[in-house]
Amino acid sequence: MSDLNLFDAWRITHPNVRDYTFISGVxxxxxxxxxxxxxxxxxDVLSHSSIQPIVISDHAPITISFIPPCRRWRLNNYSIKITETQKIEAFVSVNEGSTNIYGSVWxxxxCYLRGWFLSHNTDRKKDKVRKAEEYLQNIKSxxxxxxxxxxxxxxAALLESRAAYDDLALEQVEFLINKTALCYSEQGERSKLLSLRFKKQEAAHVIPPIKSEESNSLxxxxxxxxxxxxxxxxxLYTPEAEAxxxxxxxxxxxxxxxxxxxxxRDCLEAPISEAEVLATIRSMTSDKNA
Structure with a gap:
């Protein structure tokens, strides 16, 4: 791995800890x-790595965390599903008429909605993390x-905790899939990112030319x-026995x-007689007769 300039993330963050990712019951x-x-x-931006309990697979998953880069805030689409429109109506009713410049109200x-989204998403994320830790603790127990x-x-309690944890994991997978789809479709029909990616994948599996074995031409x-x-x-798979x-x-x-x-030939093909079996048993040592 050193030749490829690769490093074991878990060992780097846990140089003196012994832990395992697979347990053989056999x-x-x-x-x-x-x-x-x-x-x-x-x-350089790795902050933490941990080995999780064995839940879905027969191997323990490994998680790694990074120092998040600075980036612009973007609205989480999942927040729109639970947003109460009354908040917008209440804000407009309170601030309408406070100024003649509607751009300032907008x-x-x-800013108000952004703060509310951040607060709600933070609480929602903390609740998910708390539930996941609770389910994992129950699974361990x-x-x-x-x-x-x-x-x-x-x-039965173990299966129930695993099912609840699976539901949380599936929800996270759904969020990541939608986030990936948004990355490729946020620019509308003119976006070429997804089609270009498919074309690259298709090109990677296409063999453009080969050299002919008979004429040695492409x-x-x-x-x-x-x-x-x-x-x-x-x-290749034609048998050569006849040749x-x-x-x-x-x-x-x-x-x-x-x-x-x-x-x-007749002696070898004849069935084994009782006398031959008895003679073989008598020729064995005493500790083999039992």
Missing amino acids: HLTSSRIDMIFVSKPIL ETLK CEQQMRLHPSEATW ITDPIEINKSFARFYFK MSNIIEEFLKPLTIPQLTEEQ
């Missing part, structure tokens, strides 16, 4: 086989109880390229290979 062993490697520029309203004193009630026609691949794999039968026969002809007699 071998009763633990190991840290899941890692997040970061480059030097990312390492700018003040934007139930897992510990299942190891020591397993019961159906504990198992082939650019997609149909001919497919035919060339078909011929190559047909030849090599003469060579094998010539190789074996001068060799003197011993053959079984009819009596030996």
Whole structure:
């Protein structure tokens, strides 16, 4: 990893701590086989890394945190779903007539709503974090109880906590998906970001030319390229036993290979008799007869 200038994020932030990301129930062993490697520029803004409890997968997830960069505030679309329109109406009713410059009222309203959004989103985020920590703590407790004193009630409580945690995780995934979609569609129909990304992905999986095995020339026609691949794999997986039968026969002809007699063949093919079984058992050492 040092040659690639990559660093183990968790080990950098926990140089003297021992923790694991996988527990083998078969071998009763633990190991840290899941890692997040970061480059030097990312390492400079890395603030924290932690190994979470094993919840959804059979491996523990690893989280890393960065020092957030300075950026402009943007409205969270999820806030619009829970915004009360009465707040806007109340603000307008209180401030209407206070000035003849409606632009000032509009700018003040934007500042008021921005502050309300920030406050509400902060409370909502704290509530999610609190619930997630509570669910994870319950999961840890139930897992510990299942190891020591397993019961159906504990198992049911464990499944309930896992389901609640999964709901929070799915909500976060939905938010990130919508955020990604917004990044590609916020400029309207004229936005080319998404189409360009698809074109790059498609180009990465396209083989523009190949060299013909017969004529040693470049082939650019997609149909001919497919035919060339078909011929190559047909030849690759065609058995060569028929072509090599003469060579094998010539190789074996001068060799003197011993053959079984009819009596030996009949003896080998005959069923094992009871006398043979008893003789084999008697020939074994005493500690093998049990």
